Amino acid sequence: MESYFHWFDLLGIAVFAISGTLAAWRNQMDGFGVIVLASVTAIGGGTLRDLILNAPVIWINNNSYFYAIFIAAIGTILLVRNRLTIPHNTLQFFDALGLAFFVIMGTQKALDYGTSTMVAILLGTMSGVCGGMIRDVLCREVPMVFRGELYAVTCIFGGVVYTGLLALGVSQLPAMLAGMVALLLLRLAAIKWQLTIPVFSKHHNELNEP
Template sequence: MSDDYFHVLNLIGVAFFAVSGTLLGYEKKVGGFGVVVVASVTALGGGSLRDLLLNEPVFWVADPDYLYSTYAAIFISVAFIRYLPHVSNYYFLLLDALGMAIFNIVGIEKSLIGGTGMLIAITMGTTTGIFGGLIRDVICREVPSVMRGELYASACVSGGLVYAALFSLGTPYIWCIFGSLFTTIFIRMGALHWDWQLRFFKKKYRKSSGSSVDKSR
């Protein structure tokens, strides 16, 4: 991926996550500067952790364009909410899914450019995609989406696996990106719409007759 495309994609991801953080802050009635904090950690948290783990300069410190994108997205979101206060929760979920999908790609690409293997790149993509939202949910006293039964981190991993499969087949970068983006967004939004869940653990409950029955938790 060229530097220009990578830069633009990262700016878009930052803006989407800043908007989703602002919307959740509004929903939780976070006031004043608190909204800026929530939106900023949502937009910048995942990429900051990724860069620290990769021993790279933190992206928004190295390039202030990302801060401009974050603050502009916050300002526009606040202005939009002031004039249209009845904002559907659907927009928050959609923007969160878009931001997560884009940051997943950015994390994978940045890791591969840094010389890591594909497994580490997929892990870094998932970390980039979910960590900002995790901090956002904790600050807003929400159960983090990644800790619920619904598909969240799994959507990032699936998008990363699609990227890896297309990459190994020699597919042009642009189709690797589109394939990963579509997979991540489709799985995340599908999980919300159709209640898809990934269950690892089952418990056995005993009936009064003494027979046991498997029941998903």
């Protein structure tokens, strides 16, 4: 049980570290700014979740998360330096993959600490979204979560699939995998077909005030 939790966590950490490193590269950062941005993206969301749950912060007694970040960041640097192009949507893909891992793992951790299903899905979403939000704020970009394409909705959807399957009596590992796959597919579909949920857009041109 515990072992695949830990591997999912490490995988999520690694892909978010890759996404942070790519963001550093796109913003022409040098030196260990890469390490800072990779770490913040990778552990920001999980740290916030653990603080709110009043749980020991995930990496406080476990160096393996940092090894995952270092390996992912250095691997990405070597890859970027040796290839001249990276497909345009690589950052988005790794972000989606990290999102899938973190949202489901975060939802489960919150349930383990006895929160309601609703709060658990919210904390799962925060685990997945907040590292990237800090990354984007530090890079002075509009956070990806606001750039449409169902970002927060996919997180909530994945959490609902996972907790719904649990409620139907499905055992934990298949329910987790189903939740992760559902989240990833919806997110990739939203990116590919640029799905959005318009809320205000209809009236925008007619409004007097921006």
